[in-house]
Amino acid sequence: MTSEFIRQQPQYIQHQKELVQKGNNEIVESANIANDDADTNPLQLVDSVVKKYNDSVSIELLERIRKGSPYFFEKLVIELLSNMGYKGENGHAMVTQKSNDKGIDGIINQDALGTSTVYLQAKKYQVGNNVQRNEMQAFFGALSGYGSDRGVFITTSDFSDGAVEYAKNQHIVLINGLQLSDLMLQYQVGVNVKKQYTTFDIDEDFFIEDD
Numbered sequence: 001m002t003s004e005f006i007r008q009q010p011q012y013i014q015h016q017k018e019l020v021q022k023g024n025n026e027i028v029e030s031a032n033i034a035n036d037d038a039d040t041n042p043l044q045l046v047d048s049v050v051k052k053y054n055d056s057v058s059i060e061l062l063e064r065i066r067k068g069s070p071y072f073f074e075k076l077v078i079e080l081l082s083n084m085g086y087k088g089e090n091g092h093a094m095v096t097q098k099s100n101d102k103g104i105d106g107i108i109n110q111d112a113l114g115t116s117t118v119y120l121q122a123k124k125y126q127v128g129n130n131v132q133r134n135e136m137q138a139f140f141g142a143l144s145g146y147g148s149d150r151g152v153f154i155t156t157s158d159f160s161d162g163a164v165e166y167a168k169n170q171h172i173v174l175i176n177g178l179q180l181s182d183l184m185l186q187y188q189v190g191v192n193v194k195k196q197y198t199t200f201d202i203d204e205d206f207f208i209e210d211d
Contacts, residue, residue: 043199058181061190065181066126066156071098073124074105076190077154080180081108083187086118103142104151118152119143125157133162140170154180 065073074095087093090112096104106120121139123131136153143151153159153167154175167174175183184190 046197046199054185057191058178058185061184062156062177062181064190066124066177068124070122070124071095073156074120074122077120077122077180078106078108080183080187080189081106081118081120081152083189084183086110088116102145103138104146117146117148119146119148119150121151121153123153123155123157125155127157129157131155131157131159131163133160133166136163136166136170136172140166140172143172156180 065076068076078093078095081087082093086108088110091108091110092112093106093108095106096102103121104119105122108118108120110116110118119142121142123135125131131153136159139151139153140149143149150171150173152173152175156177158176159167159174164174166172
């Protein structure tokens with residue numbers, strides 16, 4: 001198995017595309033940093049390397065999620081939004097039943113009495129199978145059945161232009177696959193912190209001498 005053969009595989013090609021999507025603004029910046037003179041801030045170089053490494057982990061994380069079951073994905077998004085603070089201090093989060101869920105995959109009550117509730121739709125789709133406008137309309141209809149007009153729609157793929165336009169008009173929050181994996185890294189869901197680095201600078205106040 002040669003490197004050329006690997007580069008021709010659809011999974012590898014998609015992996016590279018998603019890396020570019022995640023870091024397209026960083027590529028030019030990294031090139032400029034690499035070509036800088038000896039006065040280049042070393043922290044910029046470190047930030048660039050860490051960003052590239054975490055982007056690679058983020059893409060691998062998304063690929064793992066796409067291989068899991070839809071029910072696992074629903075549990076994952078509930079845990080993510082709970083870690084993000086949506087459950088609140090005394091709230092409750094749950095995945096709805098596997099069948100006859102009335103178009104809602106997860107419910108987060110943000111307080112003990114359930115006076116403020118977040119409704120979720122989670123679609124584990126493969127690359128290229130984007131969420132369409134009709135699916136967004138169905139989700140809005142499900143929200144109406146619960147007496148709500150706001151919700152969060154999460155997918156491992158992406159959203160069509162029609163779906164994005166409809167969601168914007170109906171106050172539905174959208175999270176696509178790349179945003180999902182970024183949030184999972186940020187809130188440490190499905191990942192472990194491998195290593196942390198501490199940098200220092202001079203505390204100028206410390207060196208101020210009294211008259």
